[in-house]
Amino acid sequence: MTTHNKINPLGPGYEGVTGKDLRFRDVFRDTLRAEMNRDQDVFLMGEDISGGFDRDTKEPLDAWGGPFAATKGLVQEFGPERIRDAPISEAGFVGAAVGAALTGLRPVVDLMYFDFVTVAYDQLLSNAAKSRYMFGGQTRVPMTLFARSGAGTGHAAQHSESFYSMLAHIPGLKVVVPSDPYSVKGLLAAAIRDDDPVFLVNDKKLINLTGFVPDEDYVIELGKGRYMQRGDDVTLVGMSYTSIVCEQAAAQLADAGIKADVIDMMSLSPFDEDILLESVQKTNNVVIVDEDTPRASMASEFAAVIADKAFDYLDAPVKRVTGPHSPVPYNKGLENAFMPQPEDVVGTVRNMLGRD
Amino acid sequence: MTTHNKINPLGPGYEGVTGKDLRFRDVFRDTLRAEMNRDQDVFLMGEDISGGFDRDTKEPLDAWGGPFAATKGLVQEFGPERIRDAPISEAGFVGAAVGAALTGLRPVVDLMYFDFVTVAYDQLLSNAAKSRYMFGGQTRVPMTLFARSGAGTGHAAQHSESFYSMLAHIPGLKVVVPSDPYSVKGLLAAAIRDDDPVFLVNDKKLINLTGFVPDEDYVIELGKGRYMQRGDDVTLVGMSYTSIVCEQAAAQLADAGIKADVIDMMSLSPFDEDILLESVQKTNNVVIVDEDTPRASMASEFAAVIADKAFDYLDAPVKRVTGPHSPVPYNKGLENAFMPQPEDVVGTVRNMLGRD
Amino acid sequence: MEISKEKLEWIYTTMYRIRRFEETMLEQTFKGNSMGVTHPSDGQEAPPTGICAHLTDKDWIGSTHRGHGHCIAKGLDTHAMMAEIMGRATGQCGGKGGSMHIADFSKGMLGANAIVGASIPLAVGAALTAKYKGIENESVGVSFFGDGASSQGVLHESMNLASIWKLPVIFACENNGYAEATPAWYSVSADDIASRADGYGMPGVVVDGMDVFAVYDAAGEAVARARAGEGPTFLELKTYRYHGHFHADDPKKYRKADEEEHYHERDALTNFEKRVTSQKLLSAKKLKSIRDSIEQEMLDAVEFALSSPMPDVEALYSDVYVNYSNPILGLR
Amino acid sequence: MEISKEKLEWIYTTMYRIRRFEETMLEQTFKGNSMGVTHPSDGQEAPPTGICAHLTDKDWIGSTHRGHGHCIAKGLDTHAMMAEIMGRATGQCGGKGGSMHIADFSKGMLGANAIVGASIPLAVGAALTAKYKGIENESVGVSFFGDGASSQGVLHESMNLASIWKLPVIFACENNGYAEATPAWYSVSADDIASRADGYGMPGVVVDGMDVFAVYDAAGEAVARARAGEGPTFLELKTYRYHGHFHADDPKKYRKADEEEHYHERDALTNFEKRVTSQKLLSAKKLKSIRDSIEQEMLDAVEFALSSPMPDVEALYSDVYVNYSNPILGLR
Ligand SMILES: Cc1ncc(C[n+]2csc(CCOP(=O)(O)OP(=O)(O)O)c2C)c(N)n1
């Protein structure tokens, strides 16, 4: 057990709390378990989440522990009714989850790779996100979905997407993007307890990272960002894995005497306008870093909000550092070039501040 | 036959051309016909586009002329092989169109209402948009899709979407948004002749409008915007139907002595950065008008590009006038409030210029 | 199957209510009082009625763009329905949904749905809730959809899910022969859509959807199976819509007169009347008094709707979320 | 069905090439020379071989994440395949696709596809092109997919489309009993997936997918039907993958030893060898010489791949479009 002493990344109220350094994947699973224990109406659905069944006994085998081992051990604990293994029918079982949410349960859907959300896109957009509104507020859709995004693992064009901006675009849906073990615990719990549909996008590059996690039960309010570190010269805005890229860039910039505010957005819809504006009003310079492709992206959105509401405070053009407008390539060298790197951020900041 | 004398809306080269005032819907159909005559590999696919079949003779009846009468008369001319009526299987027939495009044809798919694209989203994003890239450039996907977007006709939440920003986000796909009979002729022809997948989004509010159309065969280069009118005080950026909203706003502003550049983007991916920057460098003020919901939208994208590349020319914050972050409501009063109105644009400009 | 007198009265009341609601709603649409497109279901009264006769408020149904009949059979209030179609604040969805999105969760009605096929898995989800809570015996899911919708992949996914999970679901395919103007013989690669049930390990039954007694019997078995935990059933109800696809559609452009006549001769209401009076199950007088009360109900519903207020413009921004920390308002 | 000696040699060469390619590719993956995840198809040699034996470069196939066997059977070059898996510029897709996206349009191979089910309608589209151009007799579409993919709605949409349009398509379902760790008996609501074909108006045939002769015969009929303009056929090929779902998966965690043995006893290669030698169709010497040449081919393929250059970083920005006026480069 360690005590956390960096103030900002956990937000106010977490000074001196006790906790442990834990792996992202373990925190993810433990949070699922805790929420399932907390509320009998919470159940999980997804492909291979009970990991096969014994041919003779029909008992679940938990061979894989679910995709990325997110549900390892849970089927033994909660049984196959609450860890419900689904055929490869994303539209069907996301739709069934919406139906279950409309009739009193709180489904949590594991969509495995983020890319597969396109197969269930209509159920998500036309049913999950719209039911409350188009039925005049008479119902709610308390469901959570999660899936793994991001390049960096050699999975190529159809298993490496980060297009969370498309989900954040959808009215009626909420979108959160944890960036470390602390945030995934608080955001996943908040998502499951929330009465609206929430999509949690989980970059693959985070899954094996370790970080400090308070012992206590907590939620992170949806729509809140946080400072990962403070500095007066420039604001770096990250989301999901690019929050780590921003921290790495900030460390390099610090060596050059440039001090950065690093913001981790944590939520994309709703999102924390206040933290963006507060920081930019102080630093007068901003770079938004996003692995998603650039056009009509969350990077564009944050840039637009800043260009509107913090316009008078800006000393320089609003800059975005993003993936290219292309699918994700297979070759590792190309894949690395696809992802925003700390060096790209550093170069942009140096240019911006005229410190080449 | 009339001769067109406004220079800008048709772009350079169209001074004094001969043409006619025609309805949008008629131009749409005539362009389809012309492209089908031009190229035997072009065929159309969609629900109800041959409008039923005689029970006894099995002959197509063309009862509706296709959705919004876009294909009226074509099945008689080209037969049911080239005007291929499809069951309600959007994923299936969009996928089949991709397969046909990969093997030598040039399919044109009528998706009826824009909202239905979500049902075929995976085929569009994972197959149509990615095939060329992930197969290393060895193939091309020369297909065109079109569908009707927009609120204003009492079709409510699931038949009124304008989320073209999500399509423009997708690398590998092109997106065009005609705003009058002139632009639909040139853009539809260009889309069908283009070797990449192109989605043409067609606001319902345009379908019965009339406008000047040159007689000659022409294409509008994908990725080019145009000036609808010129003025020095402010830039109004429209796309699809909001280009008309911008023109109406500009007329009201002119009465108050404010002169606007009105830009009709016409293409969203690729899009015309140059025209945006050129205009803003002159007017120093910009308002982007979009019926799509605001978050991570094309309005955000244009704002972000301007805040980056025309930053030094801006006299005021970059403003967006968009639909709310909500589904489209049924009630007419609410629906009107949903859509950006000329008055909203005028109010924003007056505020911006301090001319209340 | 034995039917009680009360149930017979309910069936007639329901079918007549559907018939007259659609006719009244069409009249109002043509007068310009509806705010959007409407899809009438008259002619198709038997399927929703014969099926919902077996259901209570705890059972759930999913519906379609042609949903008024399903709503009425599931017990929704025709005043609130008419007000919704007229976009009023007193409407079932406060005027925000309209004809294609009428819902009443208190009545087990999951909503009409305007994306063809999209409501099918919702009924599967409702059945999943019932199974999860161990209340299959009192809560089943019924998914209504058309012949056109049968071509949507999500139906097949839903059938497979319902079957492997043995969920209490009834797939109620109202085959009225057309999807818009497209005939089912063109778009469906099977003589009977119900024949597909076989491949999903569930019974598939072809039912005369113009005969409410036939529907009642078939649905009774299906619902009993579901309540007993025996899993899903597929019913194909061969029926006919009397009007066009939507209010302004003229079906004569793509349907033949003899076909229309054929179905009108087998009209669900007329034949019900003949049967119950000839078998002396209900009196002609009783039937007339039911009709009279419905006529009055329709007058009242129109009056209620027309005199109801429009929603406030603030309604535009509410109900997108249960709670949300960013403003919903557009950027203006 | 009669098989020529040349064809028998081709079949053995192809099956052995698939077997050894997968084993070699796995070795290379474990050495860290592959750049991503790989899904071996050894054990499943008979279905692609027995089917593609009837095809030419003008016929089209759609494939899956487990696509190496399909590629090889369709005549793709193993050097370029191995190079692709190693992410090299000389790879089939210039190193941009990888194991799950190998394609060769010059060979009628529409590409491996990593979205389960997503390639099915592509083969339907290829068949549509053939029908449109009146060349069904020389160009049919074959869609390969697994038991897991059979639960995707797009399969059913594709079957319906192919049937009503009478397209020259073969739906080739390689049922290897598992989708990842999930057994087909859990996820599929039919004893035989092929039984679903009935509901789509096409023949459905269950085939022993470990016996290349059985596959050859069934596919021969299906392809002949397609070429004759008689429409689609559904083949369910019962088969087995010898390795795990992907290179790092241990199938012993979810499959029983007796089951694995059962299939290994029926190994497609061993049994082919026994049959052709005992029936004196091919000599043991001939078989050995085929094996030897393949062994050399594999050594060469690995050597070729390992010594090939990586793509230039500019390749990141090319091939997104045929032409595009905005820069593709990221915002940096
Ligand atoms: C996904 C989708 N595709 C197309 C449409 C347009 N559309 C609305 S109703 C309809 C026909 C539906 O036919 P069917 O399922 O038989 O129902 P019916 O209208 O006969 O009651 C179509 C094509 C739609 N609403 N949603």
Ligand SMILES: Cc1ncc(C[n+]2csc(CCOP(=O)(O)OP(=O)(O)O)c2C)c(N)n1
């Ligand atoms: C739409 C989609 N959902 C899930 C996956 C993850 N996935 C990859 S392969 C696979 C199993 C496929 O099983 P099957 O179709 O039987 O093919 P097999 O692996 O046995 O060859 C799954 C679930 C995917 N790639 N795409």
Ligand SMILES: [Mg+2]
């Ligand atoms: Mg119908």
Ligand SMILES: [Mg+2]
């Ligand atoms: Mg399998």
